[in-house]
Amino acid sequence: MAALKPLVKIVKKRTKKFIWHWSDQYVEMKQNWWKPRGIDDRVCRRFKSQILMPNIGYGSKRKIKHMLPSGFCKFLVYNVKVLKGLLMCNKSYCAGIAHNLSSKTFKAIVERAAQLAFRVPNPNARLHSEEHE
Numbered sequence: 001m002a003a004l005k006p007l008v009k010i011v012k013k014r015t016k017k018f019i020w021h022w023s024d025q026y027v028e029m030k031q032n033w034w035k036p037r038g039i040d041d042r043v044c045r046r047f048k049s050q051i052l053m054p055n056i057g058y059g060s061k062r063k064i065k066h067m068l069p070s071g072f073c074k075f076l077v078y079n080v081k082v083l084k085g086l087l088m089c090n091k092s093y094c095a096g097i098a099h100n101l102s103s104k105t106f107k108a109i110v111e112r113a114a115q116l117a118f119r120v121p122n123p124n125a126r127l128h129s130e131e132h133e
Helices: 081-085 103-115
Strands: 073-077 093-097
Touching: 081 103, 093 103
Parallel strands: 073 093
Antiparallel strands: none
């Protein structure tokens, strides 16, 4: 397996979700963020000690934007042939296997990835024990 120590430390500027203003007061309001647009709204006017609004400053660095905690970026794989194209990048990318594949294809991709020294984030996902046979 190719192991890589992240060159840059993964720093999340904010891990808490931004919630919709007044959604904590009413059950029928969902928590998903909506921008407040009223002229008198204290969140929209950015008063002190109010709910914070999302802005561009909370974004991640471009180097670590889609990086997994292991330091790899995930590349979606649908078949065994695609792994050959990733040969030169096995130190920075891992093979994320698509969710809609059969267990037979999944197993073939995992075996081929092991031969080519690719990292697979969840290699045991479709491999259940066969109790009925």
